Amino acid sequence: MKRVWFGAAAMAALSLSAFGAQAHEKHACIDDACVMESLLPVPAEGAAAGDATSLESPRYGTWGFDISGMDTTAKPGDDFYKFANGTWDAKTVIPSDRVRYGNFDKLAELSEARTRAIIEAAAADKAATGEKAKIGAAYRAFMDEATIEKLDSKPIQPWLDGVKKVKTKEEFTALMGKSATTPYATLIGVGVSSDAKNPQRYAVYASTGGLSLPDRDYYLDAKFADKKTAYLAYVEKMLTLAGWEKPAANAKAIVDFETKLAEASWTRVERRDRDKTYNPATLAELQALTPGYDWNKYLIGTELPKVDRFIVTTNTSFPKYAKIYADTPLETLKAWQAFKVIDGGASMLSKRFADANFEFRNKTLSGQPEQRPRWKRAVAQVNGMLGEAVGKEYVAAYFPPESKAKMVALVGDIRTALKTRIDNLDWMGPETKVKAQDKLSKFTVKIGYPDKWRDYSKLEVKDNDAYGNAQRAGAVEYRRNVARLNQPVDKTEWGMTPQTVNAYYNSVNNEIVFPAAILQAPFFHPDADPAINYGGIGGVIGHEIGHGFDDQGRKSDGDGVLRDWWTAEDAAKFNAQADKLGAQYSAFEPFPGVHVNGKLTMGENIGDMAGLTLAREAYHVSLHGQPAPVLDGFTGDQRIYLGWAQVWRGKSRDDALKQQIASDPHSPGYYRVNGTIRNQPGWYSAFDVKPGDKLYVAPEDRVKIW
Incomplete structure (x- = not known):
């Protein structure tokens, strides 16, 4: 996820x-x-x-x-x-x-x-209530392999259907706007964080993304050519597993598309420069920076209140991304979006998806010989969703x-x-x-x-929905940040x-x-x-x-x-x-x-x-x-x-x-x-x-x- x-x-x-x-x-x-x-x-x-x-x-x-x-x-x-x-x-x-x-x-x-x-x-x-009940339900859901196998690809099917229904670039832009609360991905993302020049207040930041390999070098540097070749095969396999049309042709189009994004992306050295990544812009200026990328349609899906000030990070990449987006066929964009949904959720789906994801992401890219036992992955899942609820118990005991x-x-x-x-x-x-x-x-x-623990009361956790639990946890966290946009920065929270x-x-x-x-x-x-x-x-x-x-x-x-x-x-x-x-x-x-x-x-x-x-x-x-x-x-x-x-x-x-x-x-x-x-x-x-x-x-x- x-x-x-x-x-x-x-x-x-x-x-x-x-x-x-x-x-x-x-x-x-x-x-x-x-x-x-x-x-x-x-x-x-x-x-x-x-x-x-x-x-x-x-x-x-x-x-x-x-x-x-x-x-x-x-x-x-x-x-x-x-x-x-x-x-x-x-x-x-x-x-x-x-x-x-x-x-x-x-x-x-x-x-x-x-x-x-x-x-x-x-x-x-079985008598647990509150956060303890949610911790237990999240763990049971991930450990319930029988249900996960029976569901197979059903958890992601509604999202894939949503991609298939898209008829125009404008509709696709609107779909990407929902990326923070859904499994969808976006080429240019927005999020709420402390304003680096006014750290008592929150601001909306905008930055480019869209890549699926660990770094732009994996697309562009010859020493990673074998990994890029393996990635092409992986994209085709995931599209095939999910029943997406023309998997081979679409896989090549996706990798070519992401390679163009990589060429337009900043290096990690450039991205760590805090002066160069602080570029305030109005909505009109942001729109001018990305011609053809309809920010009004995009922002509807973000659930942000009316915003007219953004902090643009990788600003020189924005017009390049906009051109790549304009030049890329809708069929390729939809296949890319479908792949991002499949890849992002694969570890929480049936064995055929999880194994394929492990073989590439862990074994091929990082050299890990064996998958981690399921209980370890379940513990990581629960810590990711309800970390401070678990942390309260950890501190009391240890x-x-x-x-x-x-x-x-x-x-x-x-x-x-x-x-x-x-x-x-x-x-x-x-x-x-x-x-x-x-x-x-x-x-x-x-x-x-x-000193103040996170409130998880808005998070719904179900015994039989490992995929949905993770998805809802991400959405709740994002919405928590959006709700704070016009509030003073909470200096008590932990990262x-x-x-x-x-x-x-x-x-x-x-x-x-x-x-x-x-x-x-x-x-x-x-x-x-x-x-x-x-x-x-x-x-x-x-x-x-x-x-x-x-x-x-x-x-x-x-x-x-x-x-x-x-x-x-x-x-x-x-x-x-x-x-x-x-x-x-x-x-x-x-x-x-x-x-x-x-x-x-x-x-x-x-x-x-x-x-x-x-x-x-x-x-x-x-x-x-x-x-x-x-x-x-x-x-x-x-x-x-x-x-x-x-x-x-x-x-x-x-x-x-x-x-x-x-x-x-x-x-x-x-x-x-x-x-x-x-x-x-x-x-x-x-x-x-x-x-x-x-x-x-x-x-x-x-x-x-x-």
Whole structure:
């Protein structure tokens, strides 16, 4: 099922994770893609995840670090990731139902197991009422394979019939207007989100879309030619399964159509520029930008009130999209719309649809050998529909109040470290420093769970309608946003559920958010060595604060307003260092001819640099002038860097990694270790790194921002 698009939310929120999302459309999130069974509570030192029945929080080693996972034959200065994680990496096998596996994924498995227990208890409770009853019904519906098989394609048939009835382009435009509340897709979408230049109010954003592959490069870059060929076969198969006419010819027309859209689309690097994606326009100006695209007909279906101000994001693509739309035969557009309906709902339909969807979306594109067990997919479905209702139960069972208190203290330490660093920056002038300190002082911190929970009273959930449940959930969420259009922005809401293993920064709210599920080892454990906690969760805290001062986050002030508060001289100095960092990352080559995109990953790389720098400084302050203890021969500083490296312990399948590099703003975990530490002066002294070591960067060439 397609995700409801909420305007600039993906641009406003920057997260730590880069987990590969199962769906082909994504929402912003700290590791990689917002993207996530159970962990052994007290494993033998270095043991991998084990007891799938345990719901206890994990522990690592005797003081928070898995020594047995190291490869001490590796020289830290040559490959620090391998030194810290090499034995773990050599021994770990990615589960057959996953495209990647690491410490984020281990915690995601734990969260999955915990929420499964909560959800299945609700499903078994025949007397349940309210949200609990809805949780249970949603789970039972997805697990009811017999009913789903019997229904086969019936859930999508009314929507396909709706496409068949379209006789003109004007009718097709009106159909696309309903995309946020129906399974239909749209070429140009609108959604409600906070106004980046007036973050106390909501605005309507407009942006181009329409593509079905992970990125425009999959259509245009020769290195993805095999994936595009496989996509053509997949489109034909899905049209055939649904009984759409002329599947082969229509499949080719669809792929050719989307290729033209790809050529007209902005790159991901262009789309992350917050200045270029803020283009206010009246309805008349929007219409002029897209000749032949009848916005009046389109807007009727959006259910928006009368609106005469839009924020256009990918503005130069709009006229190109309008021409492509005008030049494309209606028969092709209808076949494209039918395919989007089939593809978007396939995972909730009968086995023949779900299997075909898995074979292409997961196996071919990402290299995942086996489909995830049905219960896992059901848990993900329920969390997606009723996430905060499940989250309430999760917090009550698994988030101790003392964890929140300790996080508050850690955040305070990291903020203090950044305050001091800003004062002492040699490249920033006093005028900009005052405004940077003002922004830092206005950060909002959200830890664990929201103070106000989401209301799901308007969501209808049925025992025998897995497809319809997901569809109605998306429509309810969209309508909730539309109803808020003329209201003040709700600063209390969260963009992630408490059971999500992730964290994020939201520029329009100037807030950092840490869900309960990430506040566990290896990020944080109350009994772990403080240096490990600082290298783990301290680095995460610093990362999210750092997003407020990365190449895009720095463009908003302390009140979340998108404006230039920098002197020209200081901005130039910042950009020079950012460009140097981008060049470092663009030199990384995970596969022959495949490089990390230093411009796409810029914000996350700056966040990592800031996070690790601030974590070390905060740890030193916490010692109150006393020497750090030495544990198993490791100094305090060494343990900070080991803690950071342990967090990013992970492996990916080749296709998944290539997809991440093409489409995700997070660098692969290997480079989040090696790429970050080589700019940290403290790492050189901690591990006696010298010229000639492979990771060595001369002092004058190291990047220094925050």
